[in-house]
Amino acid sequence: MAISAAEVKKLRDITGAGMMECKKALTEANGDMAEAEKILKEMGLAAVAKRQDRATENGRVFVLAKGDKACLVELSCETDFVAKNEQFKALGEEICQVVLEKGYTEVVPELTDMVNGLIATIKENMACKKVMLIDVPANGMAATYLHGEGSVAVVVVFKADNAALFENEAVATFCHDCALHVAAYKPQFLCSQVIPKEFEEAQLDIFKAQVAQLDKPEKVKEGIVRGKLSKLYKEICFVDQAFVKDDTMSVSKKMAEVAKAAGGKLEIVSCNYFVAGV
Secondary structure, three states: OOOOHHHHHHHHHHHOOOHHHHHHHHHHOOOOHHHHHHHHHHHOOHHHHHHOOOOOOEEEEEEEEEOOEEEEEEEEEOOHHHHOOHHHHHHHHHHHHHHHHHOOOOOOHHHHHHHHHHHHHHOOOEEEEEEEEEEOOOOEEEEEEEEOOOOEEEEEEEEEOOHHHHHOHHHHHHHHHHHHHHHHHOOOEOOHHHOOHHHHHHHHHHHHHHHOOOOOOHHHHHHHHHHHHHHHHHHHEHHHOEEOOEEEEEHHHHHHHHHHHOOOOEEEEEEEEEEOOO
16 A cells, blocks of 8 residues: 555654654555554664664764765764774765765755664664765865774865876875875864954954053064964964975975976865764
């Protein structure tokens, strides 16, 4: 018999089980709501709703790049033990595949249902906390890095004047090292040009307050404030930070050096990262 979407939703609201599981149970029960609920309970799926209020302070992050897209995913769970579980890891990897294939830019019911299916098996609360879909332009590539047991996941997107540039060993190494750099230093911004005006004004107010009592001319105070702002940007902007594999120069200068030696031009389009539990 045909099962309506309203019936599926009603059973899901009652049990907390996934949409697909609810539909299967209703089909098996010939539309009998009570019988379908019983079937789900026997399968252990109806207990999902009762676990939704448990804290999920552990978890891991995932990253995947394919073609002109890359994605970041964060899954949370109750215990560190489950965060290291192979089924939990496989679920995150599967969600990454779905995000890329279907172009999801946020957590949607399909992803939640996938998580609920594992909750029923492992008997611990979990959640797909967030996803990010990242575009990779023509003549571009995405360098990815996953640190340790999924504590930090990184995607750095590059663009070259010629896609063949990425076949150069030194360029490929530099791109990979940039992903390592982001995982290590976790920059707040890509470059100073993308820093919100409100952020800059707030920092300037702080620095002005710090030099207000100095017995110096206003022009000197202004210079000190601007110097403080410049120093801050070198600390929080990815391209201005000292490169992790060569701290004698910034990321941008190292990139220019590597690209020139390889006979091309290279730019960083974006850098994004997820930190588990943050």
